[in-house]
Structures are given as structure tokens and as C-alpha cells.
Amino acid sequence: MGFTSLHFLLAYALVLIVPGPNTLAVAGQAALMGTRPVVPLALGIALGATLLLGISHAAATTLALAGCCQRILAAAALLYIAWRIARAGRAELQPSRARMQFTAGVVTAVCNPVTMAFFVAQLIALNTQPLSPYHTAIVVGGVPLLAFCNAMLAAVLFSRPRIRRAVAAHRGIFANAAGLILAGLAIRVAIG
Numbered sequence: 215m216g217f218t219s220l221h222f223l224l225a226y227a228l229v230l231i232v233p234g235p236n237t238l239a240v241a242g243q244a245a246l247m248g249t250r251p252v253v254p255l256a257l258g259i260a261l262g263a264t265l266l267l268g269i270s271h272a273a274a275t276t277l278a279l280a281g282c283c284q285r286i287l288a289a290a291a292l293l294y295i296a297w298r299i300a301r302a303g304r305a306e307l308q309p310s311r312a313r314m315q316f317t318a319g320v321v322t323a324v325c326n327p328v329t330m331a332f333f334v335a336q337l338i339a340l341n342t343q344p345l346s347p348y349h350t351a352i353v354v355g356g357v358p359l360l361a362f363c364n365a366m367l368a369a370v371l372f373s374r375p376r377i378r379r380a381v382a383a384h385r386g387i388f389a390n391a392a393g394l395i396l397a398g399l400a401i402r403v404a405i406g
Contacts, residue, residue: 219349222336223356229332230364235322236329237368242392243315244369245381252373254312256365258319263361266324267354270333290325294318296397323361 233241236259244252323329345353371377381388 219345219352219356222345222353223360225336226332226357227360227364229329230360232328234328235326236319236361236365238392238395239318239322240365240368241372242389244371244373245377245388245392246385247373248378249366249369249373251315252365252369254315255319256362256369258316258321259323259365260319260358260362261316262320262323262326263329264354264358265320266326266330267333267357269324270330271337273330273334290400293397293400294321296393296395296400319365 230237240252240255240259243255
């Protein structure tokens with residue numbers, strides 16, 4: 215049995231289970247603002263994952279990765295989100311504008327180094343046995359669906375009343391801790 219779209223999507227689902235920049239951004243925003251304001255962020259992550267799949271396909275095909283530029287963009291996106299979350303701890307909480315949330319989701323997902331490495335590795339393997347158009351359509355449709363569902367699951371889990379009350383009681387500490395974690399992740403991404 216050859217490599218199929220199901221194998222690709224199952225492996226991608228396993229990658230999504232490990233908390234990374236996308237999940238941390240969603241969890242932080244959901245804990246501070248609830249589920250509804252995170253929907254644009256989750257939609258942006260879904261689009262960003264799809265764009266990253268296309269970028270990774272081009273990279274796997276040509277093997278011309280621009281690793282340094284990708285790391286810098288990823289670090290910048292993570293620092294922006296870290297700053298937003300840390301700042302939210304001091305200010306009154308207001309849902310971000312949907313367009314900004316969506317854009318942050320796209321940038322965070324496109325610049326996710328773990329997902330890019332996964333996509334490139336999987337797509338290089340597929341170059342030896344390409345997927346049929348049917349399986350390609352399943353992968354291209356399944357990636358954003360899985361990314362969106364994962365983001366919304368994190369949003370629902372972290373926006374539970376008990377978690378939100380704990381975050382509200384210690385909002386500054388939570389926001390600063392989440393911001394520091396994301397900033398540390400940004401530095402780790404930037405230095406490779």
C-alpha cells in the first residue's frame with residue numbers, strides 16, 4: 215500500500231497535537247477573550263496552513279528553502295502575538311478587530327517552522343510516488359479543515375469559564391507568562 219492522502223492527514227493531525235505557535239496564540243487569546251473573538255484567528259490559521267502547504271510544495275519540488283527569511287518572519291509573528299498577549303494583561307480586554315486577528319493567524323501559520331518542516335519532508339517523499347488528483351484534493355481540503363478544527367478545539371478548551379476566571383484573577387501574570395513563552399519561542403525559531 216502506497217502513501218495516501220489519509221496517511222498525510224493523519225500525520226499532520228499528530229503534528230497539530232503538539233502545541234506550537236498556532237495553538238499557543240489561540241490558547242492565549244481564548245483564555246483572555248473567549249471563543250468567539252478567536253474565530254478569525256482560527257480561520258487565518260487555516261488559510262495560512264493551506265498557503266504553507268503550497269509554499270512547502272514549491273520548496274520540496276525545487277529544494278530551494280529560504281530558511282533564514284522564514285525563521286525571521288516566524289520570529290516576528292510570534293513576537294507580535296507575544297506583545298499583544300502581554301499587553302492585554304495590562305489593558306482592558308477588547309476583542310481585536312477581526313481583520314487583524316485573521317492576518318495574525320495567516321502569518322503565524324505560514325511562518326510555523328515545525329509545520330513547514332513536516333510538509334516539506336512529506337512532500338519530498340511524495341515526489342517519488344505522487345498523489346492522484348483525488349488524493350491531492352483531499353490533502354488540500356483536509357489541511358485547512360484540520361488546522362481550523364485544532365485551533366477551535368484549543369479555543370474551546372482554553373475559554374472554559376473556570377480557566378477564564380483563573381486568567382481574569384491573575385490576568386497580568388498569565389498575559390506576561392504567555393507573552394514570555396511566545397517571545398522565547400520566537401527567539402528559538404529565529405536562531406534555528
